[in-house]
Amino acid sequence: MWGGLYAAGPAAIMEEINASIDFDQKLWRQDIRGSLAHVAMLAAVGVVSKADAKSIAQGLQAVGKEIESGQFTFSRALEDIHMNVESRLAELIGPAAGRLHTARSRNDQVALDTRLWVRDTIDQLIAQIRELQGALAEKALAYADAIMPGFTHLQSAQPTTFGHHLLAYVEMLGRDASRLVDARKRMNECPLGAAALAGTSFPIDRAMTAKALGFDRPTANSLDSVGDRDFALEALAAASICAMHLSRFAEEIVIWTTAQFGFVRLSDQFSTGSSIMPQKRNPDAAELVRGKIGRIIGALNGLLIVMKGLPLTYGKDMQEDKEGLFDALSTLSLCLAAMTGMTRDMEPQLDRMRDAAGAGYATATDLADWLVRTLNLPFRDAHHVTGRIVALASKRGVGLEELSLADMQAVDQRITKDVFGVLGVEKSVRSRTSYGGTAPANVRRQAQRWLKALAKTKG
Ligand code: ARG
DSSP, rough: OTTTTTOOOHHHHHHHHHHOOHHHGGGGGHHHHHHHHHHHHHHHSSSSHHHHHHHHHHHHHHHHHHHHTOOOOOGGGGSSSSHHHHHHHHHHHHGGGGGTTOOHHHHHHHHHHHHHHHHHHHHHHHHHHHHHHOOOOHHHHHTTTTTEEEEEEEEEEEEEHHHHHHHHHHHHHHHHHHHHHHHHHOOOETTTTTTTOOOOOOOOOHHHHHHHHHSEEOOOOOOHHHHHOHHHHHHHHHHHHHHHHHHHHHHHHHHHHHHHOOOOOOOOOGOOOOOSSOOOOOOOOHHHHHHHHHHHHHHHHHHHHHTTOOOOOOOGGGGGHHHHHHHHHHHHHHHHHHHHHHHOEEEEHHHHHEEEEEETTTTHHHHHHHHHHHHOOOHHHHHHHHHHHHHHHHHHOOOGSOOHHHHHHHTTTTOOGGGGGOOOOHHHHHOOOOOOOOOOHHHHHHHHHHHHHHHHHOO
């Protein structure tokens, strides 16, 4: 491509470090889409003839078909996807192919292709997040009254329901999707036409290519257009946060499926056995979701580090944006699919969860609240009285509801038998009707709200 100046080819090691075709061939669809828009515009403004534009467009379509069907031979000597496509175009249509690169550079071309890829991938990730939210909301609706312990510090805190717990993830995922929506909006400007860095003297119509490629507008500064990758960083940041949420859920599945917890069972489809211990049912998919976040956050860090010292505008360092980006977003897609599968598959073990919810004095707060409501104690005093009652029950090795009224009155005389009305886990859960609280009626309403909203996003 630059034989005008260069007499000798590159050293083998130069080709090795320079070539990106092994990974950027993933951008072939975007590359062809961008070139088609570019050549249509060049023809519209009269920079290339209609006849040449037509033959270039047909040639590009033919190249696309070859790549799609696996007949295309990618060449490392041609460095990257842009030059591989252009060179094949020249073989197919002859010298007219040389006109495609008018008023364009690989710098704006790669900025465009990568943006298009990220945009396409964001759309797919958002759809997958909605899918997972749907699976969670359906389970939540089905198990709105399934009592389980709620934890802080992984210590039993207050009873909640399985449905309420799952809806917590629906909320997190809702924000994850909205972060991707935001990133998409901000990145939806077309860099094509910035050319190498300074723009071009050809009378191009950047609004036309922007529109043809589904962008809101062309980018406003040519140096920025070829020199920044913050659109990729934002997608990676949003992906990292989403992956963090998935990883927490995965961690809970790992805990819940232990023999010690036994809150949830995964079917054979989402468990693996051990080659030595016949009794094992390992939640490998959940562990992998928990583990794979490392590569996603790694890609975010990697690209931040690549970019942080680069003077404007383009530097070849920026070719290092791709592998991490491709891997991270594909990995998130895989993790979302795996979590959706596990969510649909998992069966809560209702008795185990309910028993555990009653253990650990989880209704102590209900007792304290009763003391406040019925005896008008200040909450701090009620907390103290309750603490003494819990200590007594713990010394006897019984639950709060198993203490006698006399035992309770020994701590505070004013307590009446009505107190037993609030000590059961069902009552505790049903009483938490504050907005966003754990009461089954709330949970059902929230699950239905989500299912309705999600159905709309599908339409
Ligand atoms: N393969 C390059 C990349 O991914 C394309 C841009 C090359 N531009 C250049 N001036 N060498 O960044």
